Amino acid sequence: xxxxxxxxxxxxxxxxxxxxxxxxxxxxxxxxxxxxxxxxxxxxxxxxxxxxxxxxxxxxxxxxxxxxxxxxxxxxxxxxxxxxxxxxxxxxxxxxxxxxxxxxxxxxxxxxxxxxxxxxxxxxxxxxxxxxxxxxxxxxxxxxxxxxxxxxxxxxxxxxxxxxxxxxxxxxxxxxxxxxxxxxxxxxxxxxxxxxxxxxxxxxxxx
Numbered sequence: 034x035x036x037x038x039x040x041x042x043x044x045x046x047x048x049x050x051x052x053x054x055x056x057x058x059x060x061x062x063x064x065x066x067x068x069x070x071x072x073x074x075x076x077x078x079x080x081x082x083x084x085x086x087x088x089x090x091x092x093x094x095x096x097x098x099x100x101x102x103x104x105x106x107x108x109x110x111x112x113x114x115x116x117x118x119x120x121x122x123x124x125x126x127x128x129x130x131x132x133x134x135x136x137x138x139x140x141x142x143x144x145x146x147x148x149x150x151x152x153x154x155x156x157x158x159x160x161x162x163x164x165x166x167x168x169x170x171x172x173x174x175x176x177x178x179x180x181x182x183x184x185x186x187x188x189x190x191x192x193x194x195x196x197x198x199x200x201x202x203x204x205x206x207x208x209x210x211x212x213x214x215x216x217x218x219x220x221x222x223x224x225x226x227x228x229x230x231x232x233x234x235x236x237x238x239x240x
Contacts, residue, residue, distance in 0.1 A: 061189055062089040064112070064223040070234045074141050075148075081141045082119040084205075085230065087112055087223050088189045098218070100178040102170060105159055107220055114217035114226070115186040117205055118142055125202055125210045138213035139165060145233065146217050147171065152229045158221035165215045182214040 065087040072081045090098060095109045102108065118138045122131045146162035150172065153160035161172045168179025183203045187194050193204040205212045219226055 058091055061091040061094055072233045073235050074144055084117045085114050087114055101176045101180045102173050103176040104174050110220045112219050116215045118213040119208055120211040123210050142215040153219050153221050160219035162217045182216050
């Protein structure tokens with residue numbers, strides 16, 4: 034069964050939990066379940082509807098992340114933030130409109146993700162996002178591996194995965210395949226991360 038998806042606007046409620054107090058787990062731990070927010074692309078001023086969740090990586094997951102981010106110390110503290118941008122088109126299809134929306138969503142995710150990461154870095158934490166197209170880090174030195182957004186999200190959220198030939202299609206419980214995935218990573222506490230994300234949320238009237 035899928036985890037429930039909650040809608041939060043105009044802010045993310047702040048909880049007192051912190052990943053620094055969590056024991057190392059053999060399984061990844063969900064610190065914030067899937068939560069839908071409204072934000073904005075500051076370059077285009079277009080509204081973005083996205084879902085994010087926060088997870089403390091398991092020991093095995095953290096070891097795999099080390100090959101993506103080899104220079105990061107304390108990778109065992111890493112929080113993983115799977116993100117899904119709501120789309121108009123089914124991105125499994127083909128056509129000019131679909132390719133244009135993919136480009137727009139890439140720009141939306143990278144713009145929002147860079148803002149989140151830069152705010153965390155300004156507070157003294159390591160934070161990064163991976164390019165959804167290449168799987169490589171945006172800020173950090175490249176490692177031997179790339180990060181697979183779809184497979185990572187499936188493992189953390191247990192969302193359905195449909196195999197279509199050589200392609201793996203993630204099926205979001207609310208939006209189906211009309212989603213654009215991306216992922217953020219940070220060694221900040223979940224408290225700090227929620228606070229930073231809450232600063233990027235806009236209300237319906239603002240958007």
